[in-house]
Amino acid sequence: MPARSDTAALSGGSSPVVPAQAWILTAEQVVTVTGSDGGRGLSGTEVERRQREFGRNELAQATNNAPWVLLVRQFTNTMILVLAVAAAITYFVGDRTDTVVIGIIVVLNAAVGFVQEYRAERAMDALDEMTETSASVLRDGQVVLIPAHELVPGDVVRLAGGDVVPADLRLIGAHGLQVDEAALTGESETVTKSSEALEAGEMIPVADRVNMTFRGTAIARGRGTGVVVATGMMTEIGRIAAMLGGQRRSATPLQRRLALLGRRMAAAATLVCALVFVTGLLRDEPVEEMFITSVSLAVAAIPEGLPAVVTVALALGARRMAAHRALARRLAAVETLGSVTVICTDKTGTLTQNRMAVERVWTPTGTYEIRGVGYDPSGEVVGDGATDDPHLRRLADVAAVCNDAELVAPAGDERWQLVGEPTEGALLTLSVRLGVDLDQRSTGEREHEIPFDAGRRRMSTVHRDDAGMWLATKGALDALAPLLDATDREALARAERAAIEMASDGYRILALADRRLDPAEGHPATRSDGDLEDDLRLVGLVGIADPPRPEVADAVARCRGAGITPVMITGDHPATAVAIGRRLGLIDRIDGHVLTGAEVDELDDEALADRIDGITVYARTSPEQKLRIVDAWRSRGAVVAMTGDGVNDAPALRRADIGVAMGITGTDVSKEAADLVLADDNFATIVRAVEEGRRIYDNIRRFVRYLLTTNSGEIILMLVAPLLGLPVPLAAAQILWINLVTDGLPAVALGVERAEADTMDRPPRDPQESILGRGLWQHAVWVGMLIAGVAMGIQAVSRELDWPWPTMVFTTVALMQLGHALAVRSERQSLFRLGLRSNPWLLAAVLFSVALQMATVYVPGLHEAFDTQALTPLQLLVVAVASSAAFVGVEIEKSLRRRSDRVAAS
Helix, strand or coil: CCCHHHHHHHEECCCCCEECCHHHCCHHHHHHHCCCCCCCCECHHHHHHHHHHHCCCCCCCCCCCCHHHHHHHCCCCHHHHHHHHHHHHHHHCCCHHHHHHHHHHHHHHHHHHHHHHHHHHHHHHHHHHHCCCEEEEEECCEEEEEEHHHCCCCCEEEEECCCECCCEEEEEEEEEEEEECHHHHCCCCCEECCCCCCCCCCCCCHHHCCCEECCCCEEEEEEEEEEEEECHHHCHHHHHHHHHHCCCCCCCHHHHHHHHHHHHHHHHHHHHHHHHHHHHHHCCCCHHHHHHHHHHHHHHHCCCHHHHHHHHHHHHHHHHHHHCCEEECCCHHHHHHHHCCEEEECCCCCCECCCCEEEEEECCCCEEEEEECCCCCCEEEECCCCCCCHHHHHHHHHHHHCCCCEEECCCCCCCCEEECCHHHHHHHHHHHHCCCCCCCCCHHHEEEEECCCCCCCEEEEEEEECCEEEEEEEECHHHHHHHECHHHHHHHHHHHHHHHHHHHCCCEEEEEEEEECCHHHCCHHHCCHHHHCCCEEEEEEEEEECCECCCHHHHHHHHHHCCCEEEEECCCCHHHHHHHHHHHCCCCCCCCCEEEHHHHHCCCHHHHHHHCCCCCEEECCCHHHHHHHHHHHHHCCCCEEEEECCHHHHHHHHHCCEEEEECCCCCHHHHHHCCEEECCCCHHHHHHHHHHHHHHHHHHHHHHHHHHHHHHHHHHHHHHHHHCCCCCCCCHHHHHHHHHHHCCHHHHHHCCCCCCCCCCCCCCCCCCCCCCCCCHHHHHHHHHHHHHHHHHHHHHHHHHCCCCHHHHHHHHHHHHHHHHHHHCCCCCCCHHHHCCCCCHHHHHHHHHHHHHHHHHHHCHHHHHHHCCCCCCHHHHHHHHHHHCHHHHHHHHHHHHHHHHHHHHHC
16 A cells, blocks of 8 residues: 555646545545545535536537438438439439439438437437436535536545445445446446555456445445545546547448449449440430430439438338337438347346346255246245245245345336345345235334444344344355354255355355344343354355346347347356356357356457357456457457447447447446437347348338339330330330339338248348349349330330330330339238238339329320320230239249249258
8 A cells, every 4th residue: 555655656637636546545545635625525616626627527428419410421321422413414404303303302311311310319318318316415514415417526425325326436434335336347246345445556457446436336225435536538437438439330231232232323324324325326316315315214223212212111110119119329220130140238237137136045944946027026936845944934034124125116117116235125025025024024123233244244133023132144155154053054064055056057145044032141232243143043045146037038039040149248257147148048058158258358359259159158258358259240240239238338339230228227328329229128129129120121122122123124125125126115204204103102112011920030131242132133134124025025016006105115114113013022922922901002002103104194284295195995905914024923933932942941
C-alpha cells in the first residue's frame, strides 16, 4: 500500500486530483486525494467548478441519430443512385411522366425508411428515459437527492438496497453491502463489498475490485458510502462504451446483395441501350425514335420498384416484429436476421431469468426438485417423502427467518418482485413453496443477529417462539461443518457427497442449520458469536441457480432445426455455464464444447477461428474476448447475431452482423449498440424474428425473380425481333407502361406473401450467395425467352392475319407478366395448393392491373397515347390463351422440382 506521499503518482489531471487506481488507496487517502470531505462532502461552489472541469456525468451519445442523418442515409444505396441517373436521362429525353414515377418511388422509399428508423430512435429514447437514476449525495454537510448526471469527482454518495450506482465509487464505508454486477461482468451472483484497500501490484480485474462500485450496477442489500472517482466516459461503463466509437457498421447481407444487383443491372441497362440503338440504326430506323426507345428499354431494365418494395417489405416486417415485442432500430436489420447462421448469446438475463432460485433441496431424509417461475411463490416440490420429511419444514423455517429479503406481490400483469439480495430472495421463495405463510412471517421477532461476513461465510439470526429462542444459520457447507453437533457427523458425510453432485450440475450450494437455545445460558446478545453457533443441527442443503427461461430450450431446438448454431458467451464460471448449456441443449457433453476466456487469450486470431467449430459455450470471458469470438465466427463466413443485456456485451453487439439487446434489463450502452431491442427480454422472440427475416428475404427474391423475368422478356423481345426481320415490337410508351403496371402493385403485393410452412425447417442460405443464386437467374432467362418467343409468335401471326399486332403484342406481354406474378408466389408449391385467399393483395393487384391494361385497349382516349386499338373477341381470346404460357410454364417447372425433391429424398 502506498504511503500518503505516493498518492500523487496514482493521480493525474488538475485539481481536484482523480485517483487512477483508487482501489489500492485507503479510504482516508481517497478522500484526501479527491479534495473531498467524508463528513460534509463538497461545497456548492466547488461542485460548480468541477462540473465545468469534468462535464456532466453522462456517456457520450452517438452522433449519427439526428433526423437529417437518418434521412440522408436513405439515399445512399447503389440502386437509388442508379434510379437517380435514370430519372435524369428520362427528364432530358422529354419523358416527364417516367421521371415523375421514378422520383415518387425514390421519395417513397426514403420516406418509409426514414419514418421506421425515426420511430425506432424515439422508442429508444423512451426506453432510455425509463432508466434515468438519481443519487443521494452529501453536499455542504446535507444529504440531498440529485439527478445522477450532476455528480462530479469527489462527491460523497450514500448507497442503499435497491439503488443503481450512479458513478464509479471508491467505498469509504460498507455495511453488509452486496452488489449485483451482472450488467458489467456477467456474473449472476452478487459481490460482497468492503472499504479495505487492496494490495498494489498488477492491474486488478473489475470483478475483483471489491472496494469499488461501478456505474450501472445495482445494490442488492446493505448500505455504503463512496467517493466518486470517475464520471461519464471515465467510468468502467464509459471505457466499454468508448470501444464502440471506432467501430463502423458493416453493410448487411441484403444491402451487399442489392448493391451488387444494382451495379449489374446498371451495366446491363447501358449495354441494352447501346445494342437496341445500334440495331435500330442498322435497320434504318429514325435516330430520334431509336434513341427514345432504347433509353425507355434501359429504364425498364432498371428495377426502380425494387428499393420501394424492399423498404415496404422491411417496414411491414418491422411492424410485425414490434407486435411480437421486437423493436428494429435499423430497418435493414430486419432482413439480416433471416441470414443468421450463428447466434452468440449472453447467459445472464438472456438465456436465464437473472433471478436466483432454489431448484434442488437435500435433507438427511431425501432429495427434492423445486419447480416454479421466478419469485412467484406458487410452485411444487417433487420427490418421494416430501410431505413426511420433518427436515423440510425446519429448512423452510430457517430459510424464511435467516433472511432480510421481502417479496412484493404483483400489481396487475406484473411479476412478483424482490426487495433485497437475490440469494435471500431465492430462499424466501423456497420457504413459501414449502408451506411458510408469507403474511405471518415476521422479522420483528428477531432477537439477535450475527451478520454475514466474507471471512465467516455464514449468517445467523436468533428468534423467539412459543418454546423459547432458537438460532437459524445459513452459509457455505465447509463453514458450517466444524460447528455441527457430533451426532450430525454421518449426515455431514452424506451432505458432502450431495454437495459434490449438486456442484457438478452447476448449483451454488448453501447449508442451513438450526439449534434450540438454552435460556439458562443467557440472552444471545451477551454471548460470543462462536458460542452461539456451536452444536448446530444440519437441516439440509439448497442448490441455487439462475434458472433458464422456460421457453429458451424450445427456442434453441428451433434454432438447431433451422440450421442455426446457438453459442453461449458468458462471464460466468465455467461450471455454471456448462450446467446451463446442458439444460438448454447447447451441449450434450463437456469435453470439446467449452472454452474459457483464458484459453481464448492463448490463441491467436487464426487459431481461434480454427478452434471455434463445435465450441458452443464460452465462459469467464471479457468484453474484448467476446469481440474476438464474434470476429472468429465472421472470419469463417458466418452471419452472426449477438444478444446481450450488459455493458460488457455492447462491443460485441456492435461488431456482430446484428446486435440484439434486452429492452427491460438491458443497459443504455447495450441498447445503443444494438440493431434490435427485445421489449420482453425473451430469447424465443429472436427465433420468431429470424423466421420473419427469412420470410422477408423470400419475398424479396420473389419480387426479384418476377421483375428480372419480365424485364428479360422485354429485352430479349426488343433485341431478337428485329434480328428476325420483324418490326420493333414495342413503342417507348408501351415499354414504360408495362414497366409501370407490372412493376407496381403486383410487385408490392409479392412483398407481403406469407411465410411458407418449411421456412424454419431449412438451413440458412449461404452468406456468400448472390440474390440471383439457387436458380433465380436461370429462371429469369428461360421464362424471359418464353415471354419473348410467345410475343414474337403473336406478332408474326397477327401481322399475317392483318390483325392489330402492336396492340396484341403489347397486351400479350403485359398479361403474361401478370400471370407470372401469380406463379412465382412459391418456388415449389403450386398456386392451386397455395390458394388465392392466402394473399388477397396479390389477387386484387393483378385484377386491377388487368383492368388498367384493358383500359389502354378499349378506352378510345388512350389509343393514341399507347398506339393501340380495340380488339375483337376472337383476337382477345387468342391473346388470353397465349398469355397463359408463362403461368403454365412456371407451374410445370415447379412440378418438376417437386418430383426431383422426392427422388432426392428417397
